[in-house]
Amino acid sequence: MASSAVTPADYHKIMRVAYDQAIKSLSEGGIPIGAALVHLPTGKIMAKGHNNRVQMSSNIRHGEMDCLENLGRVSEGVLRECAMFTTLSPCIMCSATCTLYKIPLVVLAENRNFLGGEDFLKGKGVQVVNLDDEEITKMMGDWIKSEAGQKVWNEDIGEVSIPTQ
Amino acid sequence: MASSAVTPADYHKIMRVAYDQAIKSLSEGGIPIGAALVHLPTGKIMAKGHNNRVQMSSNIRHGEMDCLENLGRVSEGVLRECAMFTTLSPCIMCSATCTLYKIPLVVLAENRNFLGGEDFLKGKGVQVVNLDDEEITKMMGDWIKSEAGQKVWNEDIGEVSIPTQ
Numbered sequence: 001m002a003s004s005a006v007t008p009a010d011y012h013k014i015m016r017v018a019y020d021q022a023i024k025s026l027s028e029g030g031i032p033i034g035a036a037l038v039h040l041p042t043g044k045i046m047a048k049g050h051n052n053r054v055q056m057s058s059n060i061r062h063g064e065m066d067c068l069e070n071l072g073r074v075s076e077g078v079l080r081e082c083a084m085f086t087t088l089s090p091c092i093m094c095s096a097t098c099t100l101y102k103i104p105l106v107v108l109a110e111n112r113n114f115l116g117g118e119d120f121l122k123g124k125g126v127q128v129v130n131l132d133d134e135e136i137t138k139m140m141g142d143w144i145k146s147e148a149g150q151k152v153w154n155e156d157i158g159e160v161s162i163p164t165q
Numbered sequence: 166m167a168s169s170a171v172t173p174a175d176y177h178k179i180m181r182v183a184y185d186q187a188i189k190s191l192s193e194g195g196i197p198i199g200a201a202l203v204h205l206p207t208g209k210i211m212a213k214g215h216n217n218r219v220q221m222s223s224n225i226r227h228g229e230m231d232c233l234e235n236l237g238r239v240s241e242g243v244l245r246e247c248a249m250f251t252t253l254s255p256c257i258m259c260s261a262t263c264t265l266y267k268i269p270l271v272v273l274a275e276n277r278n279f280l281g282g283e284d285f286l287k288g289k290g291v292q293v294v295n296l297d298d299e300e301i302t303k304m305m306g307d308w309i310k311s312e313a314g315q316k317v318w319n320e321d322i323g324e325v326s327i328p329t330q
Contacts, residue, residue: 057238058237059233060230069226072223073219077325091265093258100257101323158266158267160242
């Protein structure tokens with residue numbers, strides 16, 4: 001991994017940027033998952049994003065993907081020096097995208113509400129750090145159980161809803 | 166897999182829809198990779214797309230992802246009945262996205278110019294068919310060797326270019 005101005009002591013602060021994106025999405029009626037991309041050698045926040053399934057009628061704009069799209073096209077070396085921060089364990093689409101661009105570090109706020117492609121990432125040599133953040137876990141868990149969450153969450157993770165009686 | 170109105174005899178015809186998208190992208194100065202999504206029970210072309218890295222300054226709009234984005238948001242069961250046709254072996258991002266949505270069949274025109282996540286797809290139970298199409302292989306190979314291809318191809322697949330002498 002490139003030499004880093006970002007240390008584990010900074011992870012919670014950077015995660016707040018991703019969390020703010022999640023709350024922004026929630027306020028828009030969207031799925032509350034946010035992401036931030038940070039340039040490790042400088043600590044600069046390169047891009048932010050949030051799930052846009054509802055807002056943009058999108059199948060691919062998960063938080064991490066939205067963040068990469070907001071970044072705009074970059075040359076092939078840039079993402080090798082960046083870490084992806086995300087409020088939820090990244091699904092297999094987002095995990096694989098991180099490996100395509102050889103992002104070396106993925107920091108997630110929690111995986112209690114959804115366990116994504118963490119083993120896949122580790123198998124590809126990506127460092128994965130779980131902050132196990134209580135506040136973000138509660139926010140996401142409450143949303144999944146809410147009326148809005150019941151309508152859209154399974155769709156977002158590719159699962160078929162089982163109607164409750 | 167769902168019962169299908171689409172048989173292997175139809176694959177080359179459907180691939181022309183994806184190829185036309187590749188040629189459209191080429192005519193726009195973009196990367197010539199195209200995709201089409203077909204609904205297996207009815208044979209309906211649900212969406213088309215092409216690589217938009219250059220045109221949209223995008224890191225995530227590979228042909229298959231662009232196709233899924235052009236489809237617009239769909240409920241979680243729809244993609245389980247669709248096949249993804251793509252002019253080139255799908256990279257790990259696009260392959261993983263197909264598995265997220267449990268797309269049961271991926272048909273590719275060729276993998277001589279790039280070998281993507283075919284083993285990953287097969288490991289997840291996705292049927293993978295390679296048409297080994299000579300015309301599309303030549304088109305893509307010629308483009309990779311072209312001046313435009315030398316500038317952007319490695320960026321698209323996450324590889325660092327090695328400057329030629």
